[in-house]
Amino acid sequence: MKIDMHCHVKEGSIDSRIPLEEYIQILQSRGFGGMVVSDHDTYNGYRHWKKNIKGKKYQDFKVFKGIEYDTMGAGHFLIIVPETVKLKILELRGLPINILISIVHLYGGVLGPAHPCGEKYMSFRNTRTYRRDPKIVEQFDFIEAFNACEDEESNATACRLAAKYGKPGIGGSDSHKTDCVGLAYTEIPDSVCTESDLIACIRGGEVIGCGGTLYHRTTRERIGKINTVLVYSFWFYNKFFGLIRTRKRNRKLRDEYAEREAQI
Numbered sequence: 001m002k003i004d005m006h007c008h009v010k011e012g013s014i015d016s017r018i019p020l021e022e023y024i025q026i027l028q029s030r031g032f033g034g035m036v037v038s039d040h041d042t043y044n045g046y047r048h049w050k051k052n053i054k055g056k057k058y059q060d061f062k063v064f065k066g067i068e069y070d071t072m073g074a075g076h077f078l079i080i081v082p083e084t085v086k087l088k089i090l091e092l093r094g095l096p097i098n099i100l101i102s103i104v105h106l107y108g109g110v111l112g113p114a115h116p117c118g119e120k121y122m123s124f125r126n127t128r129t130y131r132r133d134p135k136i137v138e139q140f141d142f143i144e145a146f147n148a149c150e151d152e153e154s155n156a157t158a159c160r161l162a163a164k165y166g167k168p169g170i171g172g173s174d175s176h177k178t179d180c181v182g183l184a185y186t187e188i189p190d191s192v193c194t195e196s197d198l199i200a201c202i203r204g205g206e207v208i209g210c211g212g213t214l215y216h217r218t219t220r221e222r223i224g225k226i227n228t229v230l231v232y233s234f235w236f237y238n239k240f241f242g243l244i245r246t247r248k249r250n251r252k253l254r255d256e257y258a259e260r261e262a263q264i
Helices: 020-029 044-053 097-106 128-132 134-139 152-165 195-203 219-244 246-263
Strands: 002-007 034-037 062-065 067-070 076-080 110-113 143-147 169-172 184-187 209-212
Touching: 002 143, 002 169, 020 034, 020 044, 034 044, 044 062, 062 195, 076 097, 076 195, 097 110, 097 134, 110 143, 110 195, 128 134, 134 152, 143 152, 143 209, 152 169, 169 209
Parallel strands: 002 034, 034 062, 143 169
Antiparallel strands: 002 184, 067 076, 076 110, 169 184, 184 209
C-alpha cells in the first residue's frame, strides 16, 4: 500500500490550499491507500477528518494522525503517536529536540526530521543542533528520505543520512497545493490500519520503500534570492514565539507528565 506521509491540508495548515477531502480524492485517483495528515503544530486537519468525514466516506482509505513540529533550533520534525494518545504539548511549538524525543518516545510514538537536508533553520542537518551533536540522529525512528518539494541533492543527502544511521527512509509530498499531491510515497504493508500499526511498521523495519517525483513549482524556486529573506524571517518567528510560549509549554508539560504518572 502506498501512503503519503507528509500532507498539509487547508483545515489545519494556514499555508495549505488543499481541502482534506480533495486531498483524499486526488490520492485515491493516483492509487494511494492512505495519508498522514501532518499539519504545522496542530491536529486541526485530522480533527476535521474525525469529526466530519471518518465513518461516512472513504471507507477504503486510511487517514493517519500526524504532526509537523517546529522545534527550538533543530528544524521541523514529523511525529506519529498511537491513536489512543492525545499530546496537547505537541501543538505548542518550540520544544528543544532532546525534550521532544523524550516525550514522543515516552508515549510510544515515533519521530524523524522532515526534509532534513533542506532549508537552513527549518531542516535538521542545517542547524547548529546537528553540528553540535550529529549522533543525535541515532535517537530518531526514521528519516524523510524523499520530499517532493526538495531538490535532487537534498533528497540524495537525506538518503545517505538514513543509510549511515540505519534508519527507515520515508517519502512525503509536503503538499500545500493540489498539483503536488501524490508526487511522493511511502510503501508499507496492507495490514497497517492504525497509527499503532504504522509505528510498529516503522520500528520493525517493515517500510518497504519510498520515492516519487520532484515538484518544480515551489515558492523557493519561483522567488529565487528573496527566499533567503523568508528563511531568516522564519528563524526570528521560531525564536520569538518559542520564547513567549515557554511558560505555557512548561505548564502543559507538567500536566502531561502528571497524567502519565497517574496512569502508571
